[in-house]
Amino acid sequence: MPFPPGITVHPELAPYLEDLPPYSDPFRDIAATRERFRQLLAATPADRTGVRSRRYDIPREDGSALAVEVYRPDGAEDAEGSSRGGALPAVLHFHGGGYALGRPLPGQDKTALDLCRALPAVIVSVEYRLAPEHRYPAGVEDCYRALEWIAAQAAGLGIDAGRIAVTGNSAGGGLSAAVALMSRDRGGPALAYQSMCVPDVDDRVADEPLPADAEDVPRPWVNSLRTMRRTWQHYLPQGTAADAYAAAARAEDLTGLPPAYVLVCDLDPLRDPGLAYARRLMDAGVQVTVRNVPGAWHGFELHAPRTRLAREMTAHWTGHLRAALYPCRAAD
Numbered sequence: 001m002p003f004p005p006g007i008t009v010h011p012e013l014a015p016y017l018e019d020l021p022p023y024s025d026p027f028r029d030i031a032a033t034r035e036r037f038r039q040l041l042a043a044t045p046a047d048r049t050g051v052r053s054r055r056y057d058i059p060r061e062d063g064s065a066l067a068v069e070v071y072r073p074d075g076a077e078d079a080e081g082s083s084r085g086g087a088l089p090a091v092l093h094f095h096g097g098g099y100a101l102g103r104p105l106p107g108q109d110k111t112a113l114d115l116c117r118a119l120p121a122v123i124v125s126v127e128y129r130l131a132p133e134h135r136y137p138a139g140v141e142d143c144y145r146a147l148e149w150i151a152a153q154a155a156g157l158g159i160d161a162g163r164i165a166v167t168g169n170s171a172g173g174g175l176s177a178a179v180a181l182m183s184r185d186r187g188g189p190a191l192a193y194q195s196m197c198v199p200d201v202d203d204r205v206a207d208e209p210l211p212a213d214a215e216d217v218p219r220p221w222v223n224s225l226r227t228m229r230r231t232w233q234h235y236l237p238q239g240t241a242a243d244a245y246a247a248a249a250r251a252e253d254l255t256g257l258p259p260a261y262v263l264v265c266d267l268d269p270l271r272d273p274g275l276a277y278a279r280r281l282m283d284a285g286v287q288v289t290v291r292n293v294p295g296a297w298h299g300f301e302l303h304a305p306r307t308r309l310a311r312e313m314t315a316h317w318t319g320h321l322r323a324a325l326y327p328c329r330a331a332d
Contacts, residue, residue, distance in 0.1 A: 010295025089163035096170035151189035173199025177248035202249035220297030
């Protein structure tokens with residue numbers, strides 16, 4: 001199965017391509033998709049070695065509560081305990097899943113656990129409201145509320161309020177970009193860094209035409225484009241155009257934003273919008289690190305986690321996040 005002209009799959013990933021399942025619209029039955037994801041997570045519990053966590057409920061204005069899980073390395077106590085080594089940096093982690101899926105099980109956010117050990121840092125996993133039950137701006141407002149709460153509670157949580165970052169993959173990357181914009185515009189808590197992996201920052205990707213030979217094009221290319229289209233249909237209120245907090249690429253002014261990291265993959269329809277956003281950040285005077293993963297598709301690391309390509313990708317974005325939060329240390 002050939003890719004579109006000029007697109008080549010990485011040799012290390014070629015064996016995994018044929019094992020990918022046929023395209024199945026995850027939005028056709030969102031409840032069923034969420035349940036399959038929950039069962040998958042439950043079948044492979046996360047490694048919590050060296051990490052402990054505690055759940056908190058953050059009140060919303062309507063009386064409901066936003067749940068967050070705060071992960072902390074063992075031996076690093078909050079202000080109510082016997083603090084060792086001073087306050088830690090904090091990272092808000094926004095999970096991916098097309099703004100509608102992907103919520104981790106309580107205490108089982110694998111990315112948060114890995115970051116907690118690797119950085120080290122206090123990682124806050126945000127269980128933002130999901131579309132289509134809660135369309136934009138519900139999810140991003142939850143993410144911003146979590147940032148405000150963490151900054152206000154920093155002393156009690158043993159967090160250095162001057163070293164707070166946001167990170168996320170796909171939709172989580174889009175939410176990271178949006179929260180950075182919101183914090184700047186609203187005079188909110190200052191962010192030290194925004195780390196965005198394969199970020200979904202531009203709703204206009206949904207307007208891209210599917211290839212004429214869609215059925216003959218390899219699955220990751222077509223699946224992602226179809227899924228992106230469905231993502232925005234479910235995330236945005238019907239008949240409403242995206243603004244900058246829904247799709248960060250819509251922002252007219254990108255000055256004054258925190259340093260950024262943008263990772264993209266060659267075979268991902270989100271590649272070009274991500275690169276364009278990174279370039280606009282640079283042009284606005286923002287320090288930006290860009291990484292392209294050659295010959296890889298959106299979410300390839302889920303199918304090929306032990307490949308050198310996946311391990312190098314993880315080490316790269318994690319290393320730059322560590323360097324931003326510990327500026328006296330060298331990045332990996």
